[in-house]
Amino acid sequence: MIVSNVSLSGCAEVDGALCAGGAAEGQLRGTSYRTTLTPTGNLVVSVCLGFIGTFGLLNNLLVLVLFCRYKMLRSPINLLLINISISDLLVCVLGTPFSFAASTQGRWLIGDAGCVWYGFANSLFGIVSLISLAVLSYERYSTMMTPTEADSTNYCKVSLGIALSWVYSFIWTMPPLFGWSSYGPEGPGTTCSVNWKAKTTNNISYIICLFIFCLLLPFLVIMLCYGKLLCAIRQVSGINSSMSRKREQRVLFMVVIMVICYLLCWLPYGIMALLATFGPPGFVTPEASIIPSVFAKTSTVINPVIYVFMNKQFYRCFQGLLRCEPPRRGSSIKSSSRVATKAGRGQAVSGHRRTNHFPLMVASLGQPVTTVPQLGPFFEATNDVSKAPSSDTNKPVEVSLEAHFDV
Template identity: 30%
Template sequence: MIIAENLTRSVVRPLAFTDLERDSLKALGWNLPQEAMHLVHPHWRGYPAPPFYSHLLLGLIYFALMVSSTIGNGIVLWIFTTSKSLRTPSNLFIVNLAIFDLLMMLEMPMFLANSSAGRLLGYDLGCTIYAALGSVSGIGASISNAVIAFDRYKVISNPMGGRLNFVQASLLVLMTWIWTMPFTIFPMLKIWGRYVPEGYLTTCSFDYLSDDHDTKVFVGMIFVWAYFIPMVLIVCNYARLFKHIQAHERMLSEQAKKMNVKSLQVNDTNSTSAEIRVAKAAFTIFFLFVCAWTPYAAVTMTGAYGDKNLLTPTATMIPALACKIVSCIDPWVYAISHPKYRMELEKRVPWLGITEKSVSGTESTGDTLEIKG
């Protein structure tokens, strides 16, 4: 009963521990040496340390995600880089996204070690490496989604002249890596912002809890750079794509009426319309982006500008988990639905049980869906 009351008080008034309560209830950071306590924001020190089973459960989940993402994205890299028919400029973006997702998986062994110990290992250096990997992979995956949206709009809206060549695609890939650098290097070198432990103190991210003006501006800027701008680019490109598809479908319908036929699409009953297929893929991509980064954006903005008492250790562990889950789903959304990729999987990895039939009405080229007029 006493412990339950203490836990209740710690959630309602997280900084209100008495000396007696501290003796009977371990607080977050209790097992860190004094020289590492400067990394822990005072907000976290008022919460009770999570039970070991919480670390164990998260460790098991992260291990499963690490294995799943490594296999899924590893197969994507293997198939797309070794199959001649899939070596197209547009597919460079899928390969690039898989690399960013795999880079995120490099955090996993560090997290598993931290969870086993129940604390941050490596202290300042370990925290910096962990957070920098998360920054590069997270911002990189975010802007890569925007580049893929732009590429799909270009290819589908103008199949003959809208395709990027390898030089253009390579420059866009390079741009995604450059895009990750400012808000990774600034806190790494403590030029602007800093990397600190968060949640259960077994993960690290940029500081979004400090009340100083520099931190608040940093959080606002990284929100715009890593979330708002990619979100706007994705929405704009897919909105333009939908508009083009609707116009295309309307043109086909009018032409069919003039020719007194039901439809101009070949084998229409055996294939989904281009509008529905692209709409489903685009919505899935957009939905994954929102699921992956909106929770984290909400947490950081709340920490900088809202009520910090809403950010409990458990609540702040969920957004990071969402990002990891999406990195496992990405290879299925971007690649498993790719007909030529599925054919390669059927040929090279038959035990997966994947089969692919030729598509009529809408043809799949080596890089993306192409609408036939």
């Protein structure tokens, strides 16, 4: 328990040791206690949490509305985005309101049992979101590497990934309820989480495992998978050099944004936890520890923007919802198309399109067929045929790839 964060009325009139003991006893009984933040500090934190809770709730609800209303969005890989939105929505509904109320009142309001529930629920939903991001990156990578066209109606693999994210999260958030570490007040006392400050072997071992398997491991998976995707883009760049720089810059920009936002949201919290665990007592002040906690909660607002509203399918449907009309049909949501051109010596350029993924083969006269890796949900193909191939058998059809994060 964080005894140093408690400020009980009347402590100035009694002995300091007795005051500290009374504070600890009051916490164990679940009585309310005041935080060490000033009224201005509580106001700033409450404004931030109110903003995060409101926009996180609206953003994720909008994602669910779009998914339910537009059938074209109900693809297997989009279910991973919905899983992320559901976990973020649950944080906004079951977690943020309690810390917001505690900040406005300057004290924790729902007692010790409520503190344990808050710590468990927020840890559970947060880890589900992190693991889902890792599963999403792996799904995109594996789709790109698949040599054959994937079945867009096969939900088995994605459903397994969603189940894995929840089971994995339960595995790592249940132990504090049964004695491996514990949940308790965090920072200035307006939030609750894992007990970062206990110096026992029991607590330290849990925090190390939590950091490695629930923060570092998902980050490594994301970096590895998106790094492979960028390598695939450079391979495809040889098909049409005029599009290569623009394509690489766009995808590189999106990957960098994803990684930076991941680090901004979760890395400060992980560093704070490690410093509180391994640093000297009092090294991480309650006032400083609230900042990483607020940053971690901003992921509920950022995730829908990056992974959904920058997705062209969802964005077109969002525009259609605002205009009360069917969404504009772009090439990324066409069900299928096929372009085939026969050349003089029997060679062809063929492209297979599908809703979310497509394999692409490019051939030109006098050259062997080159197979391009399947690019999966990131890329959109456009066929640029400047002249009819029947009139000139020596010119191959130009095929350009426009990269975007269209799932």
